[in-house]
Amino acid sequence: MSANTENEDLRKERAKCNFNIEELTYLLDDGYENTKRRRYLENKVLSTEGLLDEIPEEYLSHKEKYENVIRKCVKLNRVLLKYDELRDKPMDEKIKASLRDTVSLAVTKDNSPMMLHAGMFLMAIEGHANEKQQEYWLKRGRNMEIIGTYAQTELGHGTFLRGLELRATYDEKTEQFILHSPTLTSYKWWPGGLAHTANYAIVMAQLYIKDKCYGMQPFMVQLRDEETHMPLPGIKIGEIGPKLGFNTVNNGFLGFENVRIPRDRMLMKNAQVLKDGTFIASPSSKLAYSTMVNVRVMIVNTVSKYLSSAATIAVRYAAVRRQSQMKPGEPEPQILDYVTQQHKLMIAIATSHAYHFTVRWLYNVSDAVKENLLKGQLDTLPELHVLACAMKVLSSSECTSLVEVCRRACGGHGYMLSSNLPQLYGVCTATMTYEGENTVLLLQVARSLVKAWDRATKGQPLSPSMSYISNKTSAAKWDSSLDGIVRNFQIVSRSKLASSVASFEQYLKSGLSYEDAWNKASVQLTAAAEAHGRAIVLSIYKQQIEKLARNMSSPLRDVLHQLLELYMVYWTLEKVGDLLLYTQISEKDVKALQRRYEDLLEILRPNAVGLVDAFDIRDEVLCSTLGSYDGRVYERLMEEAMKSPLNKEPVNETFHKYLKPFMRGKL
Numbered sequence: 001m002s003a004n005t006e007n008e009d010l011r012k013e014r015a016k017c018n019f020n021i022e023e024l025t026y027l028l029d030d031g032y033e034n035t036k037r038r039r040y041l042e043n044k045v046l047s048t049e050g051l052l053d054e055i056p057e058e059y060l061s062h063k064e065k066y067e068n069v070i071r072k073c074v075k076l077n078r079v080l081l082k083y084d085e086l087r088d089k090p091m092d093e094k095i096k097a098s099l100r101d102t103v104s105l106a107v108t109k110d111n112s113p114m115m116l117h118a119g120m121f122l123m124a125i126e127g128h129a130n131e132k133q134q135e136y137w138l139k140r141g142r143n144m145e146i147i148g149t150y151a152q153t154e155l156g157h158g159t160f161l162r163g164l165e166l167r168a169t170y171d172e173k174t175e176q177f178i179l180h181s182p183t184l185t186s187y188k189w190w191p192g193g194l195a196h197t198a199n200y201a202i203v204m205a206q207l208y209i210k211d212k213c214y215g216m217q218p219f220m221v222q223l224r225d226e227e228t229h230m231p232l233p234g235i236k237i238g239e240i241g242p243k244l245g246f247n248t249v250n251n252g253f254l255g256f257e258n259v260r261i262p263r264d265r266m267l268m269k270n271a272q273v274l275k276d277g278t279f280i281a282s283p284s285s286k287l288a289y290s291t292m293v294n295v296r297v298m299i300v301n302t303v304s305k306y307l308s309s310a311a312t313i314a315v316r317y318a319a320v321r322r323q324s325q326m327k328p329g330e331p332e333p334q335i336l337d338y339v340t341q342q343h344k345l346m347i348a349i350a351t352s353h354a355y356h357f358t359v360r361w362l363y364n365v366s367d368a369v370k371e372n373l374l375k376g377q378l379d380t381l382p383e384l385h386v387l388a389c390a391m392k393v394l395s396s397s398e399c400t401s402l403v404e405v406c407r408r409a410c411g412g413h414g415y416m417l418s419s420n421l422p423q424l425y426g427v428c429t430a431t432m433t434y435e436g437e438n439t440v441l442l443l444q445v446a447r448s449l450v451k452a453w454d455r456a457t458k459g460q461p462l463s464p465s466m467s468y469i470s471n472k473t474s475a476a477k478w479d480s481s482l483d484g485i486v487r488n489f490q491i492v493s494r495s496k497l498a499s500s501v502a503s504f505e506q507y508l509k510s511g512l513s514y515e516d517a518w519n520k521a522s523v524q525l526t527a528a529a530e531a532h533g534r535a536i537v538l539s540i541y542k543q544q545i546e547k548l549a550r551n552m553s554s555p556l557r558d559v560l561h562q563l564l565e566l567y568m569v570y571w572t573l574e575k576v577g578d579l580l581l582y583t584q585i586s587e588k589d590v591k592a593l594q595r596r597y598e599d600l601l602e603i604l605r606p607n608a609v610g611l612v613d614a615f616d617i618r619d620e621v622l623c624s625t626l627g628s629y630d631g632r633v634y635e636r637l638m639e640e641a642m643k644s645p646l647n648k649e650p651v652n653e654t655f656h657k658y659l660k661p662f663m664r665g666k667l
């Protein structure tokens with residue numbers, strides 16, 4: 001095979017595909033125009049000289065990685081600012097953000113020290129700053145005259161916001177706040193870009209006025225001199241060190257020693273402090289968490305993209321890789337022909353679709369809530385909060401598990417950093433912790449479900465996504481249609497909720513306090529919350545595909561329907577224990593579903609490569625020796641190995657220094 005030819009097996013796979021790959025790409029991009037613009041932009045940006053690494057960053061030290069990523073980020077942002085299509089043309093904001101994410105993946109595959117600037121800093125200004133503050137700070141932030149981050153988590157506390165210790169004490173004489181970290185555990189710890197990149201941060205601190213605590217409030221704090229970048233007096237700042245992933249994100253620590261900032265640096269869209277120290281509370285505590293909710297929604301999209309990259313790499317590799325024998329005398333098959341391999345990979349594709357389409361629905365819910373907030377109506381925010389928590393938890397945990405499945409599906413080569421699968425796992429698994437640790441979020445969902453259960457038993461109305469909880473018709477005859485599966489998952493969710501509420505109430509009756517009873521029942525409660533999320537994903541994924549199917553060609557409609565069915569049947573089989581417990585499913589039904597699952601794998605097999613090609617992820621974005629479009633797997637593995645600095649000389653100096661004396665003289 002010459003350097004630029006496509007691997008023969010991949011070529012044959014593409015010829016087998018029975019739907020129009022481009023049509024699916026346009027659908028995934030929300031329209032042809034978006035695909036065109038995305039490709040144009042990717043071409044322009046990624047052809048910029050010096051943006052992509054020549055020496056893989058894995059060979060660099062922690063410090064060199066940082067210096068390299070800053071060089072690239074500045075170049076990237078210059079190019080992005082120049083190609084103003086990202087900013088001015090009437091393209092949907094989420095799609096713009098998604099484009100930015102894709103391009104960034106090619107340039108900063110372990111994530112960027114500026115990700116918090118666009119992701120949280122600007123969003124938090126929008127969410128917390130009043131009009132005058134927004135006018136000033138958003139302009140500076142969007143033009144990147146300043147670089148910001150979002151500093152909330154401390155060494156001692158992340159989840160429990162009331163436990164955060166950093167203080168902002170108001171001094172009405174000088175009309176200033178005094179920021180002070182009273183303990184080591186009150187140091188901020190984790191914010192991306194905080195260590196050496198950002199010069200401003202939105203810092204969350206406990207507000208004190210005349211010795212009274214008014215809870216967590218956001219403050220715009222200058223950390224470094226705009227000219228010299230030296231930390232300002234009283235500010236202790238640095239890097240937290242190497243991690244599983246995010247090693248180019250420059251996560252930092254931050255402590256304050258009586259740092260004074262003017263009164264107008266408290267972001268006062270919601271709560272306010274007047275000159276004389278009068279505190280005006282936010283009209284609703286719900287407003288404070290609206291930024292978090294939006295970020296959680298974005299995470300659903302991000303993890304679905306990570307999984308689409310992993311699936312592309314693993315499916316293409318499985319088409320190229322040949323191993324073992326199925327029948328004596330036959331040539332070695334492509335590993336993609338093993339049904340166990342299809343089982344690992346098809347569900348990865350289907351899951352990426354499930355969250356891709358579900359998050360589009362969630363975007364619409366979130367937009368409607370934002371409109372309501374602008375009109376001062378807060379009543380729909382709690383439902384969005386529960387949906388965003390549940391979707392963030394399910395998508396991040398499922399996508400992370402499947403990225404790892406994709407890695408293992410590539411055997412030994414999947415363990416190579418040059419496959420990019422370990423790095424994808426590193427960035428994906430972090431989403432289970434940041435923006436609300438997953439178990440903690442499930443417990444929040446459970447709290448809302450328990451309240452909903454109480455309302456349902458009193459015959460009161462529930463929010464749309466929970467309305468099924470009021471439906472008393474349980475355990476009808478099992479129905480294996482897609483609608484039937486959704487209904488049965490709702491029965492499972494309702495039954496798990498009923499059972500966890502019953503346990504919780506029994507613990508209360510046995511004399512436990514509310515908190516102890518809740519803690520004791522919390523494993524069941526989180527399972528109920530997860531089941532609720534599962535019922536929603538199944539129902540929304542189905543609803544979205546059925547809606548979009550009206551405008552699809554019939555071959556594409558068929559394949560997307562097969563993927564949907566695969567996802568539904570996969571989860572039915574995964575949760576068969578729950579279904580046997582709470583529904584009328586029988587052993588015969590389970591066997592029939594298992595058969596249907598195996599048939600679906602067979603039907604989908606010829607379209608495997610076409611389906612991942614339709615994700616349309618450029619080689620520069622995949623950054624993988626195993627997953628590139630042309631399938632030159634072995635050549636790329638060797639080319640990348642040759643980039644190791646160790647291969648620059650035939651004998652390393654350690655031979656003469658250590659090995660030879662040891663081998664010859666032993667002692």
Ligand SMILES: Cc1cc2nc3c(=O)[nH]c(=O)nc-3n(C[C@H](O)[C@H](O)[C@H](O)COP(=O)(O)OP(=O)(O)OC[C@H]3O[C@@H](n4cnc5c(N)ncnc54)[C@H](O)[C@@H]3O)c2cc1C
Nearest residue numbers: 150151152153157158159190191192430433434435437439
């Ligand atoms: C890669 C990465 C990037 C990050 N970036 C930022 C950033 O930019 N800015 C920022 O401010 N923070 C950031 N964070 C911090 C992150 O938001 C916190 O780590 C996260 O909120 C979890 O909090 P924690 O670390 O205190 O975990 P803990 O809350 O201590 O969790 C530890 C364990 O205790 C359990 N637990 C805790 N509370 C409860 C409870 N009430 N009930 C049951 N179980 C409980 C959890 O489930 C978990 O198993 C980042 C973290 C990571 C990993």
